[in-house]
Amino acid sequence: MSKEKDIIIAGGGPAGLTAAMYASRAGMNTLVLEKAMTGGQLWMSEKIENYPGYAEGIESFNLAQNMEKQAKNFGAEIIKDEITDIKKDKEVLTLKTASSKKYRAPAVIVCSGVRMKKLDIPGESQLTGKGVSYCAVCDGPLFRDKDVAVIGGGNTACEEALYLTRFASKIYLIHRRGSLRAVRSITEKAEKNKKIRLFLNEEVKQIQGKERTEGLILKSGKKIDVEGVFIFIGYSPAAGWIENFVKTEKGFIITDTDFKSSQEGVFAAGDCRYGAFRQVVSACGEGAAAAENARKYVEKLKGTSYDW
Ligand SMILES: Cc1cc2nc3c(=O)[nH]c(=O)nc-3n(C[C@H](O)[C@H](O)[C@H](O)COP(=O)(O)OP(=O)(O)OC[C@H]3O[C@@H](n4cnc5c(N)ncnc54)[C@H](O)[C@@H]3O)c2cc1C
Structure with missing residues (x-):
């Protein structure tokens, strides 16, 4: 079935x-x-403090819901499905899901x-969802009064470690460098928090456990007993399905200043x-x-060769 x-x-x-929101409006x-x-x-x-118009910040969940509602109010349709492929025939792009x-x-x-990037170490994929997580807000409450580890040393790792202090009894923050890379205000909070124990110049070699996560083995040979492992070591682009269709740099889509990619009709934002x-x-x-430029592109097609 094809939907136009x-x-x-x-x-x-x-x-x-x-x-x-812009396109449907x-x-x-x-x-x-x-x-x-x-x-x-x-x-x-948990909360976005730097989105304009919300002087006290806004709960991320509320912001997401408001954005969805606003887009739907203007007539946008939202379908839950994963895009797996894209093809082009003349002016028509076909997305397969x-x-x-x-x-x-x-x-x-x-x-x-x-x-989120993966560590690619033994135990990680088998134990994902069984103690291994990439989202503290989603899974943190499952680790109330338990010991967990956070892997990474940037803003996200430190913020997530601080968030986990609400639930977990102890958080091992494991970072492969000699100091945390987060901005100073966040680093200081993490360093001062009594529930957070820093392991610097350390790397995780293996995540242990059969049915559930039971612990970590570090490259130094140390073993740590934890029931949860939260991995925050950076990001990679999520756009695998489009990677060979448009020009990319390190997997990220290259656009011009109008948000047009190298492929006509494909924009990125x-x-x-x-x-x-x-x-x-x-x-x-x-x-x-991008929506405004896409609209101009579609209307130009409609006014000339394009007849839907
Ligand atoms: C822990 C954390 C804290 C942050 N704090 C802040 C902050 O305080 N302030 C701030 O401004 N920013 C913050 N950010 C960054 C901010 O959330 C991002 O910059 C923003 O969400 C990017 O929006 P986006 O729409 O480009 O991508 P995303 O938010 O990544 O959304 C992309 C969407 O595309 C979907 N998707 C991916 N592939 C497919 C596919 N093949 N088919 C269908 N759907 C697909 C995904 O499921 C996802 O819903 C934070 C990020 C993190 C991780």
Whole structure:
């Protein structure tokens, strides 16, 4: 079955939902395909303090819900499905999904964000969902009064370790360098917190456990008993399905200043875009601008050769 739209948005994070809002408000027949939950990485933080207009900050969950509601209010359709492939025939782009459906449109805005990098060590994939997690806000409450480890030393790792102090009894923050890389205010909070124990110049060699996570073996040979392991060692682009279709740099989509990719009709916005600032406010701004440029592209096609 094939479904025809004016603009399809790949990913329903802040960039995708804002693009959907702008496109549908401008009269475009707009579809968002989101493989998981709308809101994207907003699900990984608790509160956004630097989104304009919310002087006291806003709960990330509320921000995600508001964005979805606003996009739907203007008529955007949101379907839960994962895009697995993209093809082009003349002016028409066809997106194939994990549920074997096909969606067609002359313009696609890729807003597929980033995903957390994996350690690629024994035990990690087998124990994912069984104690190994990439989202403290999602899974932290499962580790009440338990010992956990956080792997990484940047802003996300430190913020997530601090968040986990609400639930876990002890948090081992394990970082391969000699000092944390987070901004000073966050580093200081992590260093001062009595529940957080720092392991610097250490790397994890193996995650142990059969049915559930039981512990870690470090490269130094030390063993740590933990029931949860939260991995925050950086991001990689989530756009594997589009990687060979448009020009990329390190997997991130290259665009011009109009958010056009190397492939006509394909636009990109937000964290998946090469050079993106990777903040909610910039993802939204890029989504809005990409939608406007996609609209102009579709209307030009409609006025000339394109007849849907
Ligand atoms: C822990 C943490 C804290 C943060 N704190 C802040 C903060 O305080 N302030 C701030 O401004 N920013 C913060 N950020 C960054 C901010 O969340 C991101 O910059 C923003 O979410 C990027 O939006 P996006 O829409 O580009 O991508 P994402 O939010 O990554 O959304 C991409 C969406 O695309 C979907 N998707 C991916 N591939 C497919 C596919 N094949 N098919 C269908 N759907 C797909 C994903 O499921 C996801 O929902 C934080 C991030 C993290 C991880």
